Amino acid sequence: MPEHPLDAPMPSDEGRLRLLSAAFARLRLSMAAMPAMGFLFGGLLAWLGGNPWGFFVGGALYLPALWYAWHLLRRYRREQLESPPAELLATWQPRVQRLALAHGVALASAVALPMGSASYDFMLLVYAALMGTVAVHAAQMSASWQIYRAFFFGMTGSLVMMPWAFESHWYFTLPIAMVMMAVIYRSAIHSHRFFVRQVALEEHSRYLAERYRQASAAAETALAEKNRFLSTAAHDLRQPVHAMGLLAEAIALHGKDIPRLEGLLTQWRLSMRSVSHMFDALLDLSRIESGAVELRPAPVALAGLFDDLQTQFSAEAGARRLALRLHRPPHQATVLADPALVRQSLANLVHNALRYTPHGGVLVGARRRGRHWRIEVWDTGVGVALEEQGQIYQAFYRPRHAWEIHRSGHGLGLAVVARCVALMGARQGLQSHLGKGSCFWIELPATDAPPLAEHLAPMGAQGRYGPLHGRCLVLDDDPHVLGAWSALLGTWDVEVRLASNAGEAFAHIEAGFAPQAILCDQRLRSGESGFEVLLALLERCPEAHGAMVSGEFDAPELQEADAQGYLVLRKPVDADTLHALLAQWLRQQGN
Structure with missing residues (x-):
């Protein structure tokens, strides 16, 4: 951990490396300006009648130093791609710190170059330029405190030479310069705190953003898993509930002369409808919340x-x-x-x-x-x-x-x-x-537009069913459900054929059975699509009516069936709705 008199929270090694990179880039920029400044100050001194060669030589010597700094910066950036941040900090922090110290000492020594041949005003200009350089770097190079501190203490050498630069006034200029340096040093501390806190806040923001992303992804995954579970579980749970509902209606019709049995079956119907409503509400809520x-x-x-x-x-x-x-x-x-x-x-x-x-x-x-x-x-x-x-x-x-x-x-x-x-x-x-x-x-x-054609509304007398006298083909992969279909439709005097896959269904047709109504489950264990089977059967029997019967809600095939105008009944099917539907279909066939 670096030692400095700051109370700012230290960022991670990666963050400290970013600060080091910023200070290094600023140091190289400062060194790049020195050859031009040497020649400019030399030219001004020559124009004023002084000896410019000290500045000319100093500016020229900065050219190889600048090449060395550029070479170091390229090497540093190359190693950034290969080495971890902690290793880079341990290696490059002392190197850049030594370079900053050398740069500060070189700048401080510039005040000795014009001594003896420069006027009082020229020396004031040199010191003003040095103070301005220290101040500017306080706002930029202080991203890395160790680098700026090395540069700053290298620059303090200019204060040591002030009695020779201003022989008659140094007791005024030196205190002024010391006060200015103290203020600049304090400003550099505040600038460094800003840099450190900014990097720490950015890292914390990235951490929170990553936490949020992970939490959001986990929540979305959990929601998707929940919806998949509900969809699958609802289908499997609806199968026995659907069978129980059909059997209850069949038993009620066979046992309608037994008052006690009728009362119990009434309660059974209510319980079945309550369970069905709960399934519907749970799946509806899940589908809405999942978008x-x-x-x-x-x-x-x-x-x-x-x-x-x-x-x-x-x-x-x-x-x-x-x-x-x-x-x-x-x-x-x-x-x-x-x-x-x-x-x-x-x-x-x-x-x-x-x-x-x-x-x-x-x-x-x-x-x-x-x-x-x-x-x-x-x-x-x-x-x-x-x-x-x-x-x-x-x-x-x-x-x-x-x-x-x-x-x-x-x-x-x-x-x-x-x-x-x-x-x-x-x-x-x-x-x-x-x-x-x-x-x-x-x-x-409210709207004045005409309503669209509505789905079939059941119109039978609820709870009491008359005979239907027709032919119906039912496809379902659950034998218990098929047994319940047979029991209920048989009590309505409907001639029914049962099939668990497309092959069995077409076998009934080949044997001469001509269905007037076809009810097909979507999920068949044979792997066939119930909707595709229904379309094939209706193409074979163009006079028949067909509907999908499924415990699923979000299956693409069911959505396609609904979009194409085919009726989709949800398990457990309400007996009133089923009787009204078959009554209309079979009546349309003239039976």
């Missing part, structure tokens, strides 16, 4: 949204013995929003309202407010305390009173709503009174 959701605003008819909500939640409201009322907006009521995000948001609000309303009911309505439509979901549930209303949209947060009425929630529904609304640039809010109920609302911009 995988692309905003696609379009005109959306509010009447169609309300019809979907009526279909989707009527059975659940009935099972909970709650009244679900929807005041359908006028047919021309249209908002500009992302269709998927606004459906997702409203579904989460209605689901939450039903879950946390022990008695009474839920009301969904819409009203025009200036250039916006406000969609409101009212309930007579437990409400939200005032002090908790600011936290209710946070992921995994649930109010204390919500735990008392329903312990199976995970605090994800409203978090998804908040993210969806923020993505659309819309507004949201709530009004709530603890123990009396709540009103959650979303405000979307």
